[in-house]
Amino acid sequence: MAVLLVVAACGTQDPTATPSAPVAGTTSTPAQRPVFDPARTFSSEGVRLPPAVTSDVRDSTSKTVAAPHVLLRGRTAWAATSDALLAFDAESGETRAEIRPERASTEVVSDGTRTDLEPPRVVAVSGRALVVQTFAVTVEGRGTTAARAAIEVVAADADAAGLAWRQVVDVPAGF
Numbered sequence: 001m002a003v004l005l006v007v008a009a010c011g012t013q014d015p016t017a018t019p020s021a022p023v024a025g026t027t028s029t030p031a032q033r034p035v036f037d038p039a040r041t042f043s044s045e046g047v048r049l050p051p052a053v054t055s056d057v058r059d060s061t062s063k064t065v066a067a068p069h070v071l072l073r074g075r076t077a078w079a080a081t082s083d084a085l086l087a088f089d090a091e092s093g094e095t096r097a098e099i100r101p102e103r104a105s106t107e108v109v110s111d112g113t114r115t116d117l118e119p120p121r122v123v124a125v126s127g128r129a130l131v132v133q134t135f136a137v138t139v140e141g142r143g144t145t146a147a148r149a150a151i152e153v154v155a156a157d158a159d160a161a162g163l164a165w166r167q168v169v170d171v172p173a174g175f
Helices: 002-010 051-055
Strands: 070-073 076-080 085-089 095-099 121-125 128-139 148-157 162-170
Touching (some): 095 162, 128 162
Antiparallel strands (some): 070 076, 085 095, 121 128
């Protein structure tokens, strides 16, 4: 019983402590909307997704339009399209970033849709949150070297919504 009381006492604040006064010249942060997990209600009206997010996703098996591939992290929604990784504010719809692969994307098929699209993923690299997306691309040939297929990995800083790095990975011939 004594152990439980000691553990409980470690997690409480001193009830006699008074809050410290703000330091001169500092500003307070704006009030945040409350977050409910799980959600309690849903708005009937929301922010419209960018057209590229909803217009180019098709399930390669059923040939039907698939749900948009969107990742929500905080107030930023990340979406994969045929030729870009988009970041936009989930409350206003304002585009924060549009990060395109450097090489020509080969993911658009003849009818303008992209097949086998996966949503972006958040990964932690050395304590830094990155949003990662892959694109099938063509690396241009030069001289006697033919063009070749590759995968371009694009990583964006999840908080700043800007390009962190990119890497081209060659794939085996005939892949």
